[in-house]
Amino acid sequence: MNKQLESFISANKRRIDEVLPQTVQNLSMPAALKESMLYSIEAGGKRVRPLLLLAAFQSYQESRDNVVQAACAVELIHTYSLIHDDLPAMDDDDYRRGKLTNHKVYGEAHAILAGDAMLTRAFELLAELPDTSDHSKVMLILELSRAAGAEGMVGGQVADMEGEKSTLNLQELESIHHRKTGDLLGFSIIAGGILAGAPEEDLSKLRAFGRELGLVFQIKDDILDVEGDSIEMGKPAGSDENKDKSTYPKLLSLEGAKEKLSWHAEKAKEYAGQLNGKSEILTEFVEYIQHRTK
Amino acid sequence: MNKQLESFISANKRRIDEVLPQTVQNLSMPAALKESMLYSIEAGGKRVRPLLLLAAFQSYQESRDNVVQAACAVELIHTYSLIHDDLPAMDDDDYRRGKLTNHKVYGEAHAILAGDAMLTRAFELLAELPDTSDHSKVMLILELSRAAGAEGMVGGQVADMEGEKSTLNLQELESIHHRKTGDLLGFSIIAGGILAGAPEEDLSKLRAFGRELGLVFQIKDDILDVEGDSIEMGKPAGSDENKDKSTYPKLLSLEGAKEKLSWHAEKAKEYAGQLNGKSEILTEFVEYIQHRTK
Numbered sequence: 001m002n003k004q005l006e007s008f009i010s011a012n013k014r015r016i017d018e019v020l021p022q023t024v025q026n027l028s029m030p031a032a033l034k035e036s037m038l039y040s041i042e043a044g045g046k047r048v049r050p051l052l053l054l055a056a057f058q059s060y061q062e063s064r065d066n067v068v069q070a071a072c073a074v075e076l077i078h079t080y081s082l083i084h085d086d087l088p089a090m091d092d093d094d095y096r097r098g099k100l101t102n103h104k105v106y107g108e109a110h111a112i113l114a115g116d117a118m119l120t121r122a123f124e125l126l127a128e129l130p131d132t133s134d135h136s137k138v139m140l141i142l143e144l145s146r147a148a149g150a151e152g153m154v155g156g157q158v159a160d161m162e163g164e165k166s167t168l169n170l171q172e173l174e175s176i177h178h179r180k181t182g183d184l185l186g187f188s189i190i191a192g193g194i195l196a197g198a199p200e201e202d203l204s205k206l207r208a209f210g211r212e213l214g215l216v217f218q219i220k221d222d223i224l225d226v227e228g229d230s231i232e233m234g235k236p237a238g239s240d241e242n243k244d245k246s247t248y249p250k251l252l253s254l255e256g257a258k259e260k261l262s263w264h265a266e267k268a269k270e271y272a273g274q275l276n277g278k279s280e281i282l283t284e285f286v287e288y289i290q291h292r293t294k
Numbered sequence: 295m296n297k298q299l300e301s302f303i304s305a306n307k308r309r310i311d312e313v314l315p316q317t318v319q320n321l322s323m324p325a326a327l328k329e330s331m332l333y334s335i336e337a338g339g340k341r342v343r344p345l346l347l348l349a350a351f352q353s354y355q356e357s358r359d360n361v362v363q364a365a366c367a368v369e370l371i372h373t374y375s376l377i378h379d380d381l382p383a384m385d386d387d388d389y390r391r392g393k394l395t396n397h398k399v400y401g402e403a404h405a406i407l408a409g410d411a412m413l414t415r416a417f418e419l420l421a422e423l424p425d426t427s428d429h430s431k432v433m434l435i436l437e438l439s440r441a442a443g444a445e446g447m448v449g450g451q452v453a454d455m456e457g458e459k460s461t462l463n464l465q466e467l468e469s470i471h472h473r474k475t476g477d478l479l480g481f482s483i484i485a486g487g488i489l490a491g492a493p494e495e496d497l498s499k500l501r502a503f504g505r506e507l508g509l510v511f512q513i514k515d516d517i518l519d520v521e522g523d524s525i526e527m528g529k530p531a532g533s534d535e536n537k538d539k540s541t542y543p544k545l546l547s548l549e550g551a552k553e554k555l556s557w558h559a560e561k562a563k564e565y566a567g568q569l570n571g572k573s574e575i576l577t578e579f580v581e582y583i584q585h586r587t588k
Contacts, residue, residue, distance in 0.1 A: 029444040033452040037444070084410060089402030108383030112406065113452055116378060116413065117444040123417045124439030127432050134428035138421050141435060145418030150323040150331070150411040158327040158407055 182214025350486025476508025
């Protein structure tokens with residue numbers, strides 16, 4: 001990994017890992033709920049979405065506390081979606097990031113409710129952002145609700161479940177990934193721009209960048225699922241393939257998927273290069289996601 | 295039911311029943327998701343929360359379209375909570391309002407996701423409210439997230455589940471009901487005040503009114519569960535008692551519960567009477583909830 005990105009990630013990931021539990025810790029709620037929320041929040045992960053939000057923000061300004069809080073909101077959404085996806089009624093996964101899934105530890109009811117509470121808390125965090133205009137808060141909440149809801153992530157999850165019943169073509173697969181993964185990554189990027197007061201023309205470039213990055217992320221995920229090492233991945237390699245699921249390597253061959261990965265990575269870097277802000281960290285992020293090994 | 299309240303409910307309920315499905319109908323999402331969301335949205339119900347929001351608003355101003363949209367947001371939160379509560383991992387209910395529960399028709403995965411999508415959509419509706427200042431939108435979103443999240447409804451639900459394991463005293467039972475039912479009713483009331491631009495002193499009266507009304511609602515629910523007719527209730531009478539659950543009649547005797555119901559109803563009407571706005575509809579609402587037979 002590039003040195004500049006490495007120091008960006010190490011400094012900012014530490015800050016996210018520190019603030020994220022506080023967004024739940026300080027609330028008054030039943031101990032059982034807090035424990036199950038904190039369990040998943042502290043289960044680790046790459047924190048890609050909050051880091052992207054901070055990276056987009058820092059293309060325009062030095063980091064501030066309200067930005068870390070917004071970054072935690074997007075990670076709460078991501079974490080809730082994992083808890084609900086892992087449930088027996090959905091993917092029925094026992095392990096996530098090498099640890100037992102939430103419902104395996106706390107039971108299904110608590111896992112469902114911990115997810116509901118995180119989703120709700122994310123909107124509260126945005127509405128509570130310090131040093132942020134009401135106008136920016138409303139923009140952020142609009143963007144997040146669209147990215148995370150029926151037209152975005154939740155809709156993508158349903159389309160993905162429906163898609164498992166049939167063979168998808170590339171366009172259908174892409175549409176699912178845009179919603180299931182891309183929209184929330186895209187939100188992270190554009191939220192950084194909104195908070196930094198980026199010019200209107202940059203917001204649409206950031207949106208386009210986020211869309212491409214989402215595909216890079218997903219195609220790489222599919223490739224890793226074929227090639228990856230199950231210990232590094234925290235789940236068995238080939239687990240998607242076992243389920244007869246449509247993936248990029250399956251539709252395009254492994255070589256074709258790799259070519260497509262490079263194409264979207266180039267496209268993302270092109271959009272980053274067109275920003276009025278600095279684009280180094282965003283560009284290096286694309287390469288990091290493109291070349292990651294887990 | 296009082297004539298004035300009857301005409302208020304009949305006119306406004308019709309409007310809610312008309313607008314509520316549109317808040318989902320017009321979105322682009324997988325057909326399976328839309329169908330399961332609409333199923334629960336159109337399953338009927340008394341629409342108490344949105345009606346209360348409109349009633350509080352109309353204490354100050356004539357109804358407007360943005361207010362109906364906010365009213366739909368609170369009904370979406372209520373509906374999502376019912377879908378998740380009915381799941382096998384929670385209350386495991388097959389029927390709701392005399393119809394099969396969402397997961398019995400669409401399966402658990404779709405029911406979980408339909409709930410997630412409704413919760414998210416509620417915040418989007420508030421952020422999208424027409425003719426509303428950004429400041430009011432942020433206030434509404436803050437109030438809703440607090441009322442519906444870990445410190446409010448979701449926390450109340452967890453406390454309720456934990457409480458089933460032991461015998462509760464009155465204070466514990468009350469605290470659960472405040473969160474599980476009262477906070478969202480309270481939000482409905484205060485949201486009407488915020489949208490109408492009610493004076494600051496009225497907002498705290500509206501909040502207190504909402505808290506009392508929440509107890510009236512819950513105590514009456516417990517009484518109906520002992521006395522009610524299973525056809526009118528849409529669920530078997532005595533179903534809570536069967537589960538050895540703490541209820542007001544159990545802790546206070548049926549007579550004691552009825553006295554407490556009257557006391558909180560009086561208290562609610564007292565707060566309503568202190569408003570600068572008109573209080574007739576709110577007062578009549580208390581009596582309606584206090585005396586309802588289902």
